[in-house]
Amino acid sequence: MEIKNIIFDFGGVLMDWNPRYFFKAYFNNDEKMEYFLENIAQTSWNEEQDRGRTLSEGTEIQVKKFPDWEKEIRAYYDNWTTMLKSDIPDNVEVLRKLGKTHYHLFGLTNWSEETFPYALETYDFFQLFDGKIVVSGTEKLIKPDPKIWHILLERYNLQAQESVFIDDNPKNIEIAQSLGFATVHITPETNLEQELIDLGIQFG
Known part of the structure; x- marks a missing residue:
């Protein structure tokens, strides 16, 4: 056909697009960056925002789960445009x-x-x-x-x-x-x- x-x-x-374009300089520590992206702000979490969950709701859910990473989690969508290289x-x-x-x-x-x-x-x-x-x-x-x-x-x-x-x-x-x-x-x-x-x- x-x-x-x-x-x-x-x-x-x-x-x-890649979150590392922002977080590489943010962490200045590749090991810490990879830990964060694999365990805190992981792909499955970001996909829920792609599925229609609001960025603010997704952020608050993750901050509640990982309060020690609040600053980094909030930085994710605040700096999203930098990730879109x-x-x-x-x-x-x-x-x-x-x-x-x-x-x-x-x-x-x-x-x-x-x-x-x-x-x-x-x-x-x-x-x-x-x-x-x-x-x-x-x-x-x-x-x-x-x-x-x-x-x-x-x-x-x-x-x-x-x-x-x-x-x-x-x-x-x-x-x-x-x-x-x-x-x-x-x-x-x-x-x-x-x-x-x-x-x-x-x-x-």
Whole structure:
């Protein structure tokens, strides 16, 4: 079946976000930083904000659990924009090329509803999606829950078999494949344009 739609995850695909970009200088001690990110402000905690919990509620929950780390926990979302270091230029260039083709572009991202507007306003390439972006924090669902892909398909009347899904998380790729999407798994070595060409995408 001919590919008509190309769906991008954002973090790790188009945006370089990592809490270490802030906390490396904050702690000036890699061991302490890693302990904090693995045990106090861990990924599973941040994901609940991506699922729709407010930043303030998430912060207060963690401060209550780990009062000795209150200052560091409060610093997390206060300095979130520093963690969003930059775009990922090679992949953004591919997105811009796709914007000049007949393919339809969509976003499907695990992102807090409160922080996503900053990225939207700061990086102009998001305009290429023409508002066709499903944000986990708004939907109160996060990947890899298959329901969030179904929201995308139903909202924009898409067929998975006519769509390519691009993500850096292997679990998300696995679920997308099970739903019938063609996929590109982004790693630091991935040549996104070539991967899409291999799937039959034409850049003109």
